[in-house]
Amino acid sequence: MTEWSDYLADEAATVAAGERLGRVLEQCPQGLSLHLEGDLGAGKTTFTRGVLQSFGHSGAVKSPTYTLVEEYALPSRTLHHFDLYRLGDPEELEYMGIRDYFTGGDICLLEWPTRGAGILPPPDLTVSLQVQEPGRLVKLEAGTDRGERLVQQLAQPQ
Template identity: 45%
Template sequence: MYWNFADADACRDWGRRLAQVVDMPAVIYLHGELGAGKTTLAQALLQALGVTPPIKSPTYTLIERYVTRIGTALHLDLYRLREAEELEFIGIRDHLAEPALWLIEWPERGRGFLPPADLSLTLTILPQGDHQVRWRALHARAERWTERLGLPAASLGVGGADG
């Protein structure tokens, strides 16, 4: 399923909508080129879950931890990761032990060290300048989110592997 959005406000609205249906634990992969809206969507989702301090991009820290109304949320931005093994140095194993909402930008750079995705979102900048998000449920819990949002599951590419 694809949605087009014209600007950052529309992307934030979409993130807030997703926050209404997501539950814990959950892993959401955020794919897309620079500037496609991954961080904007993650920030809106976290704000909608009750995070009030400023939500900074984890571009340099790699991971930011937040307390939300549904529990712990971990926002990762792996763009600057040179090798997936670097996740060991930030204590990724410690984070894997606790139930959390994982929002992972550039997940392909952490392959082999990250929990598997429940939902894969791919954000794209279209030629005319609009943005697009593609939703792909990879686990039954993400299929339930699909149902709660009133989306047709058959059109979402449910199942299969994702990088």
């Protein structure tokens, strides 16, 4: 599968990379699943803030560590930001109706997706963030044909 990567020098660059991906996501009318991978403090929520800002969100973005999901109903799309770090068992996702989030045209961004293994659908894109002082390395990898098209769009010069 196709992948794209970039070095992000600081927090502003991480937000900008999320905004860039968000502009590409806006062009895809179908629902999308994005898995956000990286250690604690790698920038997953900061990257998500950039995606949300590209859709017009101007408020704070916090990791939904205790609520598991934060919904952002924005003018053009609804985005769901999940943080599964504190999930005890993947079956808990069934009780919260997880499958309902992956219908229609909504975009789901999932931090710590391995905690939902066996329940979550395969990701269209996997976004990996890795600390490389003083910044971060971001890598996007397609997991579906739809994700493949998104990565190809992202790889085109701006």
